[in-house]
Amino acid sequence: MMMRRSTLLTGCTALVLALGATACGGGEPVAAGGGDKSLDGRTVTVAGVWSGSEQENFQKVLDAFTAKTGAKTEFVSTGDNVSTVVGSKIEGGDAPDVVMVPQVGVLRQFAEAGWLQPLGADVEKNVDAGFAKVWKEYGSVDGTLYGLYFKAAHKSTVWYDPESLAQAGVEAPATWEEMLTAGHTVSDSGLTAFAVAGQDGWTLTDWFENVYLSQAGPEKYDALAAHELKWTDPSVVKALTTLGTLFKDKQLIAGGQKGALNTDFPGSVEKVFGPEPEAGMVYEGDFVAGVAKDQYQRTIGEDADFFPFPAVDGGPAPVVSGGDAAVVLKDGKQREAGLALVEYLATPEAAEVWAGAGGFLSPNKQVDPGAYADDVTRATAKSLVAAGDTVRFDMSDQAPAAFGGTKGTGEWKILQDFLRDPSDPKATAAALEQAAAKAYKG
Known part of the structure; x- marks a missing residue:
């Protein structure tokens, strides 16, 4: 559905929304950056998935916005x-003003439903200056920018206990084959190589996406994400076959396939960093560090560290990301103040508030690396930014939820079945195609 470009960001309103600009008619300046409290009396409602420490840290960003604008x-x-x-x-009739949307597919769904307000020229200018082009593309529908990616995840990191690898005489691998070889060495030393969170189907989609991006390349990745390439394509079968070499090797997975299918994401982190370790490594995003630090008092960079997801079959090391995009709803009661908030979120200053609190990465290349709380997070953030336009958004998050984001069905369920029995990659690819075709058609 083509969206009609709004005219709200013209004339006086555009000036009101410009951080640091002066309001029309000689009134008081409206400036989040200038701290003139010109939005006194407004209350911006923000909805998002965050809770616990994530919500607390985001509130620090919102409080900084309040301090500047009122x-x-x-x-x-x-x-x-x-x-x-x-x-x-x-x-x-109770729409929030701003929503932090965690999936590209949901952002597109909101835009196609006519729910979203275009972010306008001021936000777009900040995005062009601070973000790789790919982030603007993921926030746009039909060429109109609706979403500002404020928080990102680096989903191409393998976390490990340095002592476990050191005792096995293993160094961080650079290729998939080296990683499997290192895994066998760790297992031979008495500790299983990997904890795999097979109970959570989304972790298995992340495994697949990293293998596929490195092995098949970004063009095919994009085509598969848009379902312009069928899941029965030989490149998919090849990636599943590669992934199957890990899944079928009981020496490499804590508890074997059955154990993996009974392990959720927090449990997989516990198996590496908990009081009674069962494995030396766990693959998932940078958010593993937060669990290791908060739940098991690991010091990031000392007794918990990561290496980049390794290159597969001579391809480049993949950088798969996820993220939360700020969008403004047309039906919000404080739409103009909501747009001002999103413009503030597009600045390095806003990102640096959360960066200092931890558990956060920004795709904004203008953010000072020194703002991050520790060297490992700093290195992860630099890797994400350095990837530039080669970053690819989590494929399952780009898909219709019926295929890429629903427990017990679609890609999650089919990859769990593949973990249980990885003997027939072609049959798995066919099942994925059947489910994708139905979901994308719907």
């Missing part, structure tokens, strides 16, 4: 089903 903020945690919660609030 606009109060109210955060509403939606849980994982953002689209359902936001849809019901819109229908009930």
